[in-house]
Amino acid sequence: MTAPLHETSAGESTATADAAPDAPGTPDHSGSGKAIEGRSPWQIAWTRLKRDKLALAGAFVVLFLVLVAIFAPVIVGLLGHPPDEFHEDQIDPLFGTPIGSWGGVSSDFLFGVEPVNGRDVFSRIVYGARISLLVAFLAAVFAVVLGTILGIIAGYFGGWIDAALSRVMDVMLAFPQLLFTIALVSVLPNSLLGLDGSGVRIAALVLVIGFFGWPYVGRIVRGQTLSLRNREYVEAAQSLGAGRLYILRRELLPNLIAPITVYATLMIPTNILTEAALSFLGAGVKPPTASWGQMLSTAITTYEADPLFMVIPGLAIFITVLAFNLFGDGVRDALDPKGSR
Numbered sequence: 001m002t003a004p005l006h007e008t009s010a011g012e013s014t015a016t017a018d019a020a021p022d023a024p025g026t027p028d029h030s031g032s033g034k035a036i037e038g039r040s041p042w043q044i045a046w047t048r049l050k051r052d053k054l055a056l057a058g059a060f061v062v063l064f065l066v067l068v069a070i071f072a073p074v075i076v077g078l079l080g081h082p083p084d085e086f087h088e089d090q091i092d093p094l095f096g097t098p099i100g101s102w103g104g105v106s107s108d109f110l111f112g113v114e115p116v117n118g119r120d121v122f123s124r125i126v127y128g129a130r131i132s133l134l135v136a137f138l139a140a141v142f143a144v145v146l147g148t149i150l151g152i153i154a155g156y157f158g159g160w161i162d163a164a165l166s167r168v169m170d171v172m173l174a175f176p177q178l179l180f181t182i183a184l185v186s187v188l189p190n191s192l193l194g195l196d197g198s199g200v201r202i203a204a205l206v207l208v209i210g211f212f213g214w215p216y217v218g219r220i221v222r223g224q225t226l227s228l229r230n231r232e233y234v235e236a237a238q239s240l241g242a243g244r245l246y247i248l249r250r251e252l253l254p255n256l257i258a259p260i261t262v263y264a265t266l267m268i269p270t271n272i273l274t275e276a277a278l279s280f281l282g283a284g285v286k287p288p289t290a291s292w293g294q295m296l297s298t299a300i301t302t303y304e305a306d307p308l309f310m311v312i313p314g315l316a317i318f319i320t321v322l323a324f325n326l327f328g329d330g331v332r333d334a335l336d337p338k339g340s341r
Helices: 010-019 041-051 053-070 072-079 121-157 159-174 177-186 198-228 232-239 244-280 292-299 308-335
Strands: none
Touching: 041 053, 041 308, 053 072, 053 121, 053 308, 072 121, 121 159, 121 198, 121 244, 121 292, 121 308, 159 198, 177 198, 177 244, 198 244, 232 244, 244 292, 244 308, 292 308
């Protein structure tokens, strides 16, 4: 009687066992191999992000703009003039336009001078970066914190709490933010809670933009929480007697960091555009504080005689928003567990 096909002799079994490679994941005790190290999700995301050249370019531009905003006094002291200093000698007294071609661009005025008053455009662009980035970052932080708290509460507790918060989000999303901001800024006093002048306007912009931005974050967090609250590790924590606050803080929130980070990076360029639009309409910081949107508003009356004065702040807004969007898209792809990169 012949042996079954799946059976082998003792010699063949020994030879096969000696020749077979180690199974995947089996530790190598021979001393010639190297143990495979696991990687955390953040390490995998960083590896993906490093492969995205556009995202890295956007991150480099964002970092450069942040450094420019932080060291604005040093940069202006080396390469420009005080942003509020008038230079009437650079202006044609008859037409009110900069003397020379390209808006008065020279070695002393790298981006030329403003029509009529002769202020250094380079210095005002550098200081304007402070306003745009400050308002955008602070408003994003305010919106993310408020939206995360209310979104995770709505998604985890459900019931009437979820229904009430969801209706609040719907109302906030339908509210005319631009009109409300213009109306609010028009009635603000010159000094409030220790702030005065542009400080009041900056605080108002941060609060209004952030307050109208949290429902977007809240909806995303709520949806993610609804899909996570019935996972095995949450039910295991509940069965062990963990409190609701512990589950929210230790079980759910760490798994929401990725979508929150992605949306925060994509929210900042939107806030920059909102601040520029409000400054363009006169609801931003007060003159003479430099602002890119305010410079665009001023350039409307002089763009035919000095088009460069409109092009430069427009390019500053365009490059900043593009850099943040490229970086945000790269972060989203890197943190997406289903991504192919």
